[in-house]
Amino acid sequence: MYKHIDKLEIAGFILPVTLFTVWYVATMEDAVPAYLLPSPWDLIRTAIDFAIASEGLTPYSGELLVHSIASIGRVVTGFGLAAAIGLPLGFLSGRIALAKSSLDPTVHLIRIVPGIGWLPLAMVWFGVGESTTLFLISLASFFPIYVNAAQGASSVSPMLVRAGRMLGASELRIFTTVIIPAAMPSTVAGLRLGLGLSWAYLVLGELTGVTHGLGAVMMDARMLGNVEMILVSMIFIGLFGRISDLLLLGSFRRLNLLKGSYEE
Amino acid sequence: MRKAKLSVSDINKSFYMPGENISLQVLEKIDFEIQEGEFVSILGPSGCGKSTFLNILAGFENVDCGNAVCCGESITGPSPERAVVFQSPVLFPWLDVKENIMYGLKQVGKRKKDAEQLASEYLKAVGLEGFGNYYPSQLSGGMQQRVSLIRSLVLGPKVLLMDEPFAALDAQTRYSMQQLLLQLWENNRQTIVFITHDVEEALLLSDRICIMSRRPGRIIEEISVPFERPRTISLAGSEDFSILKSRILGKLLT
Structure with a gap:
């Protein structure tokens, strides 16, 4: 085997x-030609230089930390906002018929417009830069978080709820000690989708013009014709995306909340 | 005469079938009483409404008419005073064995230290000492059902409601669970309503058997089980046991 x-x-x-x-x-x-595709070796040198300013190869040498902090900060804020709104609303609409019928039609109506379609409007509303980026990240990651939390909460086995009730749990305690933990596998799947989208919309937002951030570096490097830096930024974004996903998954595993939903 | 722990008078229950637009009567004029310390089995063919009856006692379902009273109070919803052991264990998969047992104690406001103490005692009593930190998925079906049993017992319910708790287990595990339940009952004389379709199981465990008819379910006969306690599985081999068994089977098959 x-x-x-x-x-x-x-x-x-x-x-x-x-x-x-x-x-x-x-x-x-x-x-x-190198201006279209640099060699792997050049790319590695550029990446190391970007991180620790070893050779002064590009205008961005040694700036990895600054740009990474800016980008990660935006993802954490935007994704955090989406989770803070999406999780409670999702859980409620998964369990309470009135919440579902008041929220679902509107949410799904808004969801039909792709996130990218919000870019022009967001730029009019929030201007170019920071707020637009946060808005796009939050908006895009809200939907999978909401939908999956609702799905998880609505499909909790009724037997588990009965078990909780006969053991003396109040309605509120049923919600916090049965519904939410039982909905976790689906909820975490939604959070992971949302986090992935957060990175995608981070790049979109940053491309429109912020001073710091990996997306900004990409756009800036394009104007300088520096393909190495574009590729290096892409690699770091991919790396951070993967690490953040592992951290998210790992923290829920540690909390023992991915034991799988109850099967009869 | 002692006052009944739990009594039910003249209850009817129907379910509305939306597909066929008809109402299906599952229980008809059920009268039932159980005294403190009594072990009563409700025996009937599958689909006769015996689980619905138990759900009414548990407070999961409402009656159409009639009264269900436990210790002088009308049954309006689930309560740890009427703890249930389901056919499947229905443990919380994200909690370990000990936390599962302590869940109910926590809801009723027991201090954590006392709850832990109780959980250990009960785990020991059912031979699961040392399994406190295991998760339900790591246990066999029989072990899970033992955890499910003590998570209810630990609450000291006034009546324990058991809904075909051993029906899903293999024959050997079922015998050992029956043996375990007999032992536990000898020690605490817990009042138990036990739903089953297994005649031998009902005879072995209970003081009294209520036989239910096919749907709509009615209690068509009550039989006192005369065998001496403490009982063991070997009782099933005796002649008296066989005679009573065939009498009940005859009743069930008519």
Whole structure:
């Protein structure tokens, strides 16, 4: 069985290794000009320089921390806002028919317009930059958080609720000690989707013009014709996105809230 | 005569079937009483409404008409005074065994230290010492059902309601659960209403058996079980047991 897994894991490496080799060969002999695609080696040097100002290769050398803090701060704020509104509303609409019928139609109506479609309006309302970015992140990540929390809360096994009631739990305690924990697997799936969207909309917001942030660096580097920096920023955004997802998942696992919903 | 712990008079219950636009009567004119310390089984074919009856006693369902009273108070909703053991364990999967047992104690305001103490005692009594930190998914079906049993027992309910609690277990585990329940009952004389479709189980465990008819469910006969206590599983091999069993089977099949 272990042998089988090893084989599959090896299979997973074939494509990236091939791509990397093609990339390396293509840039080695300048078959592809460096202003379109830099070599892997140049990219690594640029990334290290971006982080610790080792060589002063670009105008951004040593600025990784500043831009990362700006970007991560926006994701945390925007995503946090979406979760703070989306979770309680989702749980309520999953359990209370009146909440569902008052909220659901409007939420789904707004949801139909893709998040990107809000960009022009957001720029008119909030101006270019910070507030627009936060608005876009919150708006986009709200929907999966709300929908999945509601779905989780509405599909809690009625038997679990009965068990809680006969053990003496009040309606409020049922909500906090049965509904919310039982809804967690679905809720966390929604939070992860929302977090992923947060990073996507962070880049969109930052492209429209903020002074600091990885998206700003990308846009700025494009104007300077610095492809290395564009790619390096992309890599860091991907890296942070992945790390934040693992942190989110890990913290819920630690709290023991992903034990799986009850199955009869 | 002692006052009944729980009594039900003249209750009817129907369910509205939206698909067919008819109302299906499941219980008809049920009269029932149980005294303190009595173990009574409700025996009937599947679909006869015996689980609905238990749900009414538990306060999960309302009656159409009639009265259901526990210790002088009308039953209006679920309460730890009428704790339930369901057919499946229905434990909280995100809590470990100990936390599951302490859940009810916490709701009724027991101090954490006392609750922990009680949980350990009961775990020991059912042979699950050392499993307090396991999660339900890590236990076998029989072990889960033992946890489910003591999570209700630990609350010291006035009446324990058991809804075919061993029906989903394999035969061997079922015997050991029946044996365990007999032992526990010898020690605390808990008042128990026990729903089952298994004649042997009813005979082995109870003081009295109420036989229900097919739907709409009525109590068609009450039988006092004469066997001496303490009982063991070996009782099932005796001649008196067989005679009573065939008498009840005959009644069920008519």
